[in-house]
Amino acid sequence: MSDRYLVTGGARLAGRVVVGGAKNSVLKLMAASLLAHGRTVLTNAPEIADVPLMAQVLEGLGASVQIDGDRVTIDTPEVPSHHADFEAVKQFRASVCVLGPLMARCRRAVVALPGGDAIGSRPLDMHQAGLRALGAHSAIEHGCVVAQADDLIGAQIGLEFPSVGATENILMAAVLADGVTEIDNAAREPEIVDLCEMLIEMGARIDGVGTETLIVTGVERLSPTSHHVVGDRIVAGTWGIAAAMTRGDVEVVGIPPQHLALVLTKLEHAGAVVDRFEDGFRVRQQDRPRSVNTATLPFPGYPTDLQPMAIGLASISEGMSLITENVFEARFRFVEEMVRLGADARTDGHHAVVRGIDQLSCAPVWSSDIRAGAGLVLAGLVADGVTEVHDIEHIDRGYPHFEENLRALGGEIERVRG
Structure with a gap:
């Protein structure tokens, strides 16, 4: 048996996180x-x-x-x-x-x-x-x-x-x-x-x-x-989206914000206040996020590696979002796990239609890749109760000190061995 995370929902993330080099x-x-x-x-x-x-x-x-x-x-x-x-x-x-x-x-x-x-x-x-x-x-x-x-x-x-x-x-x-x-x-x-x-x-x-x-x-x-090594913009984007999902206030240090220009603009469209500085940014979200349409494309487009997080944000946003995947066709396996958490989402070819709900519900879910694993943890943060995220060895491949950073921001997460 692989390790799993127990993620307790309800925490508002706040604080400062330093991003290291890019995987x-x-x-x-x-x-x-x-x-x-x-x-x-x-x-x-x-x-x-x-x-x-x-x-x-x-x-x-x-x-x-x-x-x-x-x-x-x-x-x-x-x-x-x-x-x-x-x-x-x-x-x-x-x-x-x-x-x-x-x-x-x-x-x-x-x-x-x-x-x-x-x-x-x-x-x-x-x-x-x-x-x-x-x-x-x-x-x-x-x-x-x-x-x-x-x-x-x-x-x-x-x-x-x-x-x-x-x-x-x-x-x-x-x-x-x-x-x-x-x-x-x-x-x-x-x-x-x-x-x-x-x-x-x-x-x-x-x-x-x-x-x-x-x-x-x-x-x-x-x-x-x-x-x-250049800073990891995908890890940085993950923390920025986590701030918006939990209505938090997170400062992310370690990358030039222009490496995430479109992602930060999308967060602003969702209602977040985004401050940019030379080697990072700050995301503050006070109210429930608004729905935002997203289409993944090669840089400088929206990164496919942040598509699961975009779906996670859409799942608790006000309104309906259309997420289009133009890079990797099997990334929508993530949607099946989000449905386990109560998300109102369906896929049609390269598109996912997500209608936001007030709160997700806890359930056991399984990671299919690095980014899906991180996305499921973020979803667990906005679910009721305790969400079990399985196959988290994927997350270990892309996110250094993941649970330590999440706890430092106020998240409740426990790693269960084997």
């Missing part, structure tokens, strides 16, 4: 360390379960990894192994981001197909198409992505969709390719910018950072570096 950045930065021989140091790394998992992946490729709180030190070998076919790879999605660095350094890679959250199909077609455009042969064989190339040559690559993972793998392969690579319709998330900034610190030549067109001029070699 969606640190794992890719750890993979990027493979691009150089020597010692790379990452600071502000989040203390989450996925970081030691990625350390296992890198150690299987010949690296030495030391984790000391929010500091990760990676010593990479002169010639890393190109074969990442072991158990850790299969446990989380981000493990596939070693594909690009291995192709850049070794000109070949065997990477087991990754596991991770149950949020829908996330095929590797664009990853492989990008590598093929650079001159590699790539196929799925015996449950692994198998790629090799005599050399990597710069190319013009247009992505059908601004996929974060494909952008990252193509980018990391291109930095050591011969010539110039242009990636059109590239993802623009702050975590992509963070990766680009670290690669530039290592000696890469990248233009167009933060835009939909990345121009990469390949270099012969990169050098290890020290890098501060």
